[in-house]
Amino acid sequence: DGGITQSPKYLFRKEGQNVTLSCEQNLNHDAMYWYRQDPGQGLRLIYYSQIVNDFQKGDIAEGYSVSREKKESFPLTVTSAQKNPTAFYLCASIGRDRGYNEQFFGPGTRLTVL
Amino acid sequence: AQRVTQPEKLLSVFKGAPVELKCNYSYSGSPELFWYVQYSRQRLQLLLRHISRESIKGFTADLNKGETSFHLKKPFAQEEDSAMYYCALRGAGNQFYFGTGTSLTVIP
Numbered sequence: 728d729g730g731i732t733q734s735p736k737y738l739f740r741k742e743g744q745n746v747t748l749s750c751e752q753n754l755n756h757d758a759m760y761w762y763r764q765d766p767g768q769g770l771r772l773i774y775y776s777q778i779v780n781d782f783q784k785g786d787i788a789e790g791y792s793v794s795r796e797k798k799e800s801f802p803l804t805v806t807s808a809q810k811n812p813t814a815f816y817l818c819a820s821i822g823r824d825r826g827y828n829e830q831f832f833g834p835g836t837r838l839t840v841l
Numbered sequence: 842a843q844r845v846t847q848p849e850k851l852l853s854v855f856k857g858a859p860v861e862l863k864c865n866y867s868y869s870g871s872p873e874l875f876w877y878v879q880y881s882r883q884r885l886q887l888l889l890r891h892i893s894r895e896s897i898k899g900f901t902a903d904l905n906k907g908e909t910s911f912h913l914k915k916p917f918a919q920e921e922d923s924a925m926y927y928c929a930l931r932g933a934g935n936q937f938y939f940g941t942g943t944s945l946t947v948i949p
Contacts, residue, residue, distance in 0.1 A: 758935050767850060769927060769941035770885075777935060785936070817885065827935055828892070830877075832885040 730754050733818050733833035740805070740812070740840050748803045748816055748836045756822030759801035760830065763787060764815040773816075776801055805838060813840045843868050843932045847940035854918045855948045862913040862943045864902075864928030873931040874911040876902055877939075880924045888913075888926070898922070918947045 731752040740746045750759065758777045762770040772785030776795040790809025795801055801820075805812045818833040844867045854860045866872055876888040889897045891904040891911060902913045911928060928940040 760937070762939075767941060769847075770939040772936065772938075775936060783934070783936075819885075821935060828873075828875075828890055829887045830937060834884055 731818065731820055731831050731833045733816075733836050735836060736834065738836055738838045740838065742840055743807045745804055745806050746838065748805065748818075748838070750801045750803065750818035750833060751799055752801075752820045752831070753799060754820055754822055754824070754831060755798070756820035756824075756831070757798070758821045758827070759795070760819040760821075761785075761791070761793065761801070761803045762817045762819065764817055764835070770817065773803065812838055814838060843930060843938045845928050845930050845938050845940040847926075847928055847943050849943045850941065851944050851946070853946045853948055856920055857917050860915050860918040860922070860945065860947075862926050862928075862945065864911045864913065864940060866909050866911065866928075866930050868909075868930055868932065870933070872904070872906075872911075874902075874904055875929045875931070875937075876900070876911075876913050877927040877929055878924050879927070885927070918945075920947050920949055923947045 734749045760775040761773040771787050773791050774793040776782035782793050792804045816836045819830040821830045846865045874891045878888040879885045900915045904911050923946050925942050925944050927942045930938045
C-alpha cells in the first residue's frame with residue numbers, strides 16, 4: 728500500500744492551536760485532494776490542487792489552508808478558525824497513469840480537538 | 842449544481858440475495874460516474890466507473906441518463922461484499938463529488 732501516505736495517523740490538538748496534516752505521494756500524480764469524512768456526511772472536499780503552486784477551494788474550505796510547493800506534497804493546515812475540526816481527513820491523488828479516472832486515497836488522519 | 846445522492850445509509854441483505862445500492866445525481870454536463878468502496882480497515886478504493894462498462898467482483902452499474910441514476914448491482918451478495926460504498930461524480934477540472942455513502946452488510 729505505498730504510493731500515497733498521510734501522517735500522523737492520529738492527531739490531538741488543543742483548541743486554539745493550528746495543526747498541519749501531511750500528505751505525500753510518489754505516484755507522479757498531478758492532482759491532489761483533501762477531503763473530510765464525517766459519519767453520515769460522506770466525503771466533502773476541502774481543497775484540491777491540479778498543479779504545483781496552484782490550488783482551489785472545495786465546498787468546506789473555511790478554516791483550512793493548503794500549499795503545493797512540490798508535486799509530491801500537499802499539506803493541510805487546520806487553523807483555529809475551523810469551528811468543528813474533529814474529523815477523519817483523507818488525502819487523494821489522481822494522475823495521467825490512469826487517465827485521471829481513478830483517485831488513490833491515503834490511509835487518513837484522525838484529528839481530535841481536546 | 843452538482844450533487845450525488847445515496848438515499849440509503851444502511852443496507853442489509855442475506856448472502857446469496859441480490860443487492861442494489863442506489864445513486865442519483867444532478868449535473869448539467871455529460872456525467873462521469875464512479876463507485877468507490879471502503880472495506881474494513883482498508884483504504885477507500887475505486888470499484889468501477891461507468892465509462893468502462895465493466896463488472897468488478899460481480900458488481901455492475903449502468904448509467905441511466907433519463908433517470909439520472911447510477912445504481913450498483915450484484916445478483917448474489919457475498920459476505921466479503923460488506924463494506925461502505927460511495928458513489929462519485931467527476932465535474933469540471935477533475936473535481937469529484939461524493940455521496941454520503943451506503944454501508945452494506947451481508948448477513949451469512
